[in-house]
Amino acid sequence: MKYNHTTYAILGILTTGCRTGYAIKQLMDQSLNHFWKISYGQIYPTLKQIVKEGLATVDTLSEEGKPSRKEYYLTTKGKQTLKDWLQKPVEQVPVEKNEILLKLFFSRHQSNTNALSLINNYREKLEENYQTYQNIEQMIANQQQNQADAKYWLFTLDYGKRVTKAAIEWCHATTTQMNKG
Template sequence: MKKYNHTTYAILGILTTECKSGYAIKQLIDQSLNHFWKISYGQIYPTLKLIVEEELATVHISSQEGKPDRKEYHLTQKGNIALKEWLEKPVEQIPVERNEILLKLFFGRHRSKENTLLHLRDYKRKLEERFETYSGIEQIISTNKHDREDATYWLFTLDYGKRITKAAIEWCGATMEQFLKGGN
């Protein structure tokens, strides 16, 4: 079977949910996947076009009075097979994190101690906000768990995000403490 990029497989996976339109796909990405997998709005429609051209999905157009026609995408058997084959393959590589705070800290001796501490505090605050967002999402998924077969798997990915975020918050605290003790 032909190999596609990860965005294609992500959208094939999204089409297994109730999200069938480009707009609904974008909403799911913004609310869920975007926390661990970035897909820009500009990638969605070209990928949907490719998926239809490759016969991995079909598109159904329905008219809406006073609105543009609505396009809904549905996986074909070929699309389901492609998704399942990709899901069965082992992960090719461990992802490399691109983290601006770590990059700036790596070269931190070239800036003021105050500025370094300011950046670490700000980063920690943003991580705490992210953790709260994850906790809110977890509550929503858990509350509506009976509505979704995918909820268990969504909670697994959310748990990963919460644990990584919690570890990063702890790292910020320990790094600031060490930095203040003179570890610069």
């Protein structure tokens, strides 16, 4: 059976030791959201579907004085489903939706000053993202708590850093050209 990417992402997250919806959301916020967006509202319905499909089991834990919590564990079928998906080639190169490119495409309808301001603002956001990636990289390097996953996390982080650096360079080149007239 073919599942959506959110299902595969959550199956993958369950391999990292995250067991609860809250822990899954935290991992997504700290890492996956830099390259794969999953809304918080998708987590619990997906977990419910994963259990229904036999890809994971759920244990409800009760602690005195605290609300019960559900912990999810991949089944053999869930691990195999993830492995099968991982081994399939990427179906298509993702098409990026980029607001700055959309605005720049139609920028003859605004002042050059305003267009330059948009690009500079975009560059500043990219530089903030780049700094965030460097901080995450340092955190992974310092903690190395999950060494089996760490090198793969660093590969995805390196991709983000390279793409961001290229976009920053594009901002500089584009503003230089726009300033020439």
